[in-house]
Amino acid sequence: MVNDFLKKYQEELISEKIQLKEDMDLLETKIKEETKFLSVLENSNESYFVEFTPRDINAKNNQKAAEVRTILDDLNKEMDNKSQRMKFYDGRLMELSNLLSEPSKIKASLKKNDSIETNIESSSDNADDASGLKDTLSNIKNLVLLDPYRAQIELDNLISSL
Numbered sequence: 001m002v003n004d005f006l007k008k009y010q011e012e013l014i015s016e017k018i019q020l021k022e023d024m025d026l027l028e029t030k031i032k033e034e035t036k037f038l039s040v041l042e043n044s045n046e047s048y049f050v051e052f053t054p055r056d057i058n059a060k061n062n063q064k065a066a067e068v069r070t071i072l073d074d075l076n077k078e079m080d081n082k083s084q085r086m087k088f089y090d091g092r093l094m095e096l097s098n099l100l101s102e103p104s105k106i107k108a109s110l111k112k113n114d115s116i117e118t119n120i121e122s123s124s125d126n127a128d129d130a131s132g133l134k135d136t137l138s139n140i141k142n143l144v145l146l147d148p149y150r151a152q153i154e155l156d157n158l159i160s161s162l
Helices: 001-044 059-121 125-146 147-159
Strands: none
Touching: 001 059, 059 147, 125 147
16 A cells, blocks of 8 residues: 555655656756847947947847846846755655665565575585675666666665675
């Protein structure tokens, strides 16, 4: 029952994270567009004869550039907030994946602890434990590229069981 709730919560977080990523992509596009527009406005204000003129030639462009700068500041603040929320979702999803894999980890660590206790009793089992450890490490090595978080969890479990 708890696992079902956690899985449902994990799915909701994943969908919210996907939506947030799409929002961040749109926001990033807006920031790029506004930055380009600002650079066009600033380039249009750079005239060679500005120093010789007593009045402001492009007052409208200067005003629009100021507006675009404030819009860019707001967009950058919004992007920072969204990136903080993305980090929050990543952390929660990591915790959920740890919690969801917890029951199997507990069973696996209990089995490993039982095998370690029997290995202490008989020295002939040490070779089997070494080959089992080697197999476990090779499996973790394969996981590193595909799922680094899971590999880290497996390594932590292995270290704690030793």
